[in-house]
Amino acid sequence: MPTVFEQENFAVKVYFSDTDRHQAPHFHLWVEGESVASISLLTLTPLVGGPVSRRIMKVLEVRIEEIWEAWHECNDA
């Protein structure tokens, strides 16, 4: 399953195709069980969707290494 982690009411997911080299490395943010945004992995810039609350953005900043590892696992799979 693509879920990297869940915290409070949101989850971060990475899919196999997110490692497409023609796209900026990115992940997907789900809030309250709904897909709400696709966010670039290095600068946390929303590519599609949003807005992302500051509370969630701060968690993403703190857990970015974890998301990166998941993205690489997906890329190497």
Added chain:
Amino acid sequence: MSATMPELPIWEQRAYQRMSAAELRDGELWIRFANGDEVGVDPRRLLRSTERADWESMTVTPAEILVPVGDEQLAISWFDVRASTDPDFAGYLGQAADDEAARIGQRLRAMREQRGMTARQVADLAGITPVSLSRIENGHHDVVYKTLQRLLSAMNFTLADLASFTTPVEPDMARVRLKEAGLPPTVIERILEGGKAGAEQVARRLQRIFGWSAEDLTGSDPLMLRPVTPLRFKASTNQTPESSAYSQWALAIAQLVDEALERAPADVPDNPLAIREEIVAEHHTVGFESLLSWCWKHGVAVVPLDDSGGFHGACLTTEGRPTVVLKQRTSSASRWAFDLAHELAHIARHLPADGALIEAGEISLRPGRDDDEQEANDFAGELLLGDPDRLADQLEQDSAGQIRRLKRAVSERAQAERIDTGVLANYLAYRLSLYGTDWWGTAAKLQDTAVDAPHLTLKAITQRLEPDRITDPDDRRLLELALTRENSQGD
């Protein structure tokens, strides 16, 4: 040139992102979307291994297709399907990748400069050539993960630092771009603290409020706004770019206010008479002061802003916690009471748990606005006056149908009915205007000038804010700057 709130591209629309059905036909996976699109794609583009995929047992949810593959269940997102089948979306993502490379390059260069290191020093420590580093910093090169880690490590930074890093923005350049974006000078000087804010501070603030990075600001393209919350404007004729940028400012401040308050989600009654009854029971009369008090008691924060420009008010809900932003050139308590009651109607009837609504144009009693606006006006009239139609009929009798007797009749009737004289006068002026009589001048003379509504609102919020709840010290400063009244600004 002004900042614009662009029309959302098709891929930002929910129906474009939501899948409703999928089936495997002739070796292709056919997927139907909520907007009626049906697209076909080679499933090998979506799953790494399709050998053991059990397509018959796949499950389609709005955002994912779940496919059993052996013991696992693999997921395909709407994003992948669209990127594989919509050339426009794929093109946008390609451009976004280039923009991201430029952002990373600018940040790496700014980080290097912050450390006071030369390109050669960093390149040597990271084991790459200065030419490669230059290409990366100029955004001409997709930096691979391992190289990026070595670069960050050479400068003693982490990935988290890169993600949260803000490239500095010189205040003078920011002033020019903010002016172009249509922001009033008072707001620009609040953000720049009259030129005293540092370049890093300015960059963080602009990113925080408008989502504008240094890369956006140094470019020559018009600045684009991405809404900070699901947002809609009232009074479509007044959706000016200027009010777009100011709205973003107002909403950012409303969010900071929300952060600085401890409060539960509020339940604003749908019935204005229920609110009126409660206020009358406690305060005997419904005026701005008593309505403001009711708002705070029921978890509705009220924020006064003091800037020039075409924005008149907004309401915002964050996880069910409502905040009203008011901005009026007049300090008339009756006008502020009407606007506040009007915004309460939107909170009670028109806003979701997370959303915002902007009053770009003046909140007005005049007819001809959209249904929500008319409904909010009726709500405000009932909340403040109880039964406005009955009062109007009564006043006609009190004055024996003579305009010259109306002023006195309004004062006496307001006193007898324990209602706000100014609100009643404004309502009557509105009624008379429908019949071609201009009574606004007399109504203006009946306004209570003893109550300074902006001052009262500021006092109420200042007493309740707990700035220490805001974790970022600069955000605390920003809120303080936003709430400073214009005549006490040093500019």
